[in-house]
């Protein structure tokens with residue numbers, strides 16, 4: 001408490017190389033730690049942004065995703081007749097009955113096949129998704145074999161550019177438009193008329209229904225209405241909730257992986273800090289004896305060395321977060337195992353993540369510095385003075 | 389001599405150290421007094437217990453038995469925390485190897501003991517400058533110990549020892565690491581402190597010229613006082 005902080009700081013500065021190396025080790029761990037949080041945040045941000053809070057999605061009870069879900073035509077009609085669904089500017093209901101099918105398409109260049117989501121859409125589909133807009137060509141005509149492709153795949157898959165043709169469901173489809181879905185999962189989808197696609201794939205049921213509520217605050221009542229009707233084996237979720245639930249397994253996996261790595265690495269960094277602090281104490285036994293003789297208490301010595309370890313942790317934490325912030329420039333494209341579709345998202349650094357990472361680094365410093373600092377506080381004055 | 393003029397009273401002090409499972413006696417039944425304003429030299433062969441005795445008087449080591457009373461305070465009854473507080477106010481230390489803190493400047497080294505007081509930054513500055521003035525090093529106050537000669541470092545150490553204005557200075561071979569000239573300067577400085585600032589100095593030394601400056605000399609041999 002009484003020994004000035006500058007004493008601890010200058011000792012770190014004096015041992016510049018050791019300080020740098022130890023802090024670098026900590027920075028590395030902080031980076032892994034922060035990257036994990038940033039990845040989970042980025043993933044959830046992307047998925048949550050995919051939905052709008054006014055939208056309600058209806059899928060089969062127990063289904064996690066649209067791919068697993070089925071909504072019978074009769075059930076769809078019942079839901080459609082429920083009160084409270086918003087009316088669009090053109091006077092029709094803002095409701096889309098959709099089909100989701102996975103197909104394999106070869107990539108450009110490598111010819112390697114990869115999963116792509118085909119979505120059968122209704123006229124309201126686009127209006128219900130403000131993040132999705134047509135950027136090239138035109139909308140497919142309903143009742144035709146025309147399709148449009150997301151800009152995320154138009155570049156990367158064969159036959160998905162404007163004017164090109166795709167063959168699936170035993171039919172040829174013509175690409176007439178390209179839409180941009182921003183960072184949402186839609187960006188990696190192919191959209192076509194839902195009735196045409198159901199015929200082509202011989203699917204008798206829809207996958208999901210999406211609609212907007214006229215009054216969003218009445219969602220709970222609406223949900224109650226859907227889920228209590230014995231004819232409807234369906235469940236209703238707000239769209240962001242639906243996408244957040246989807247990201248849960250992936251987020252959990254990323255977290256477990258990241259935290260496992262973090263824990264293993266942090267043990268290394270803590271041991272590194274401990275070795276550094278032990279050396280620091282051993283080199284300054286005489287100084288400790290002198291300070292104690294002058295009247296500084298054991299607790300002051302302890303505090304000075306703990307401060308040194310904490311500053312080490314702070315340097316590591318700041319450097320780690322600084323380096324991690326550059327990860328935001330990277331976009332990750334991966335498979336969403338729950339929907340088997342392409343999913344692209346970025347690392348996202350939130351203030352909370354930055355703060356938590358720095359606190360984590362301080363904790364590493366503390367963990368590494370505690371035992372050496374306790375030892376520094378325990379040395380007897382005469383022994384310390386004789387040793388110097 | 390009048391009891392009131394004794395600043396240090398040592399009575400039947402014994403001290404031994406444990407080496408392995410063997411108890412090695414270092415001081416055996418030591419009793420003597422030191423007057424206020426005395427410049428005392430403790431002499432004796434290496435290992436005779438001079439440093440141990442000095443450390444006991446300075447309150448950085450504990451006696452096995454006996455008592456030490458300094459300025460009316462029986463320091464042998466104080467606990468560790470009380471002793472630390474007592475040292476900060478009553479004792480100044482000068483070591484053979486100066487024991488300055490290498491990362492701090494001369495000014496900051498001298499200021500250290502004042503951090504344990506309630507003095508404001510400005511008051512501390514006045515005290516530090518006064519102390520450095522006494523050792524004639526005001527022009528070197530921003531230097532680190534490594535930028536000073538041995539003699540200069542020891543003068544900084546003396547400034548640090550007197551900055552809180554303690555009644556007693558303990559010095560363990562203060563000239564042991566110095567050349568003739570620097571040693572002479574330090575001894576004159578100590579003499580000056582006794583003469584003009586009425587300090588009591590207890591100095592362990594091997595150096596006959598150092599002992600010459602002192603007012604009185606006590607000899608230790610194998611843990612026993614061999615005179616008076």
Ligand SMILES: Nc1ncnc2c1ncn2[C@@H]1O[C@H](COP(=O)(O)OP(=O)(O)O)[C@@H](O)[C@H]1O
Nearest residue numbers: 382383405414433434435436437438439440441
């Ligand atoms: N902390 C200690 N632990 C063990 N032995 C000690 C300790 N301090 C001093 N001694 C022993 O006590 C004896 C006296 O030491 P010291 O007082 O340093 O002698 P001097 O200063 O006269 O050379 C020596 O034999 C020394 O080895």
Ligand SMILES: [Mg+2]
Nearest residue numbers: 438439440560
């Ligand atoms: Mg000695």
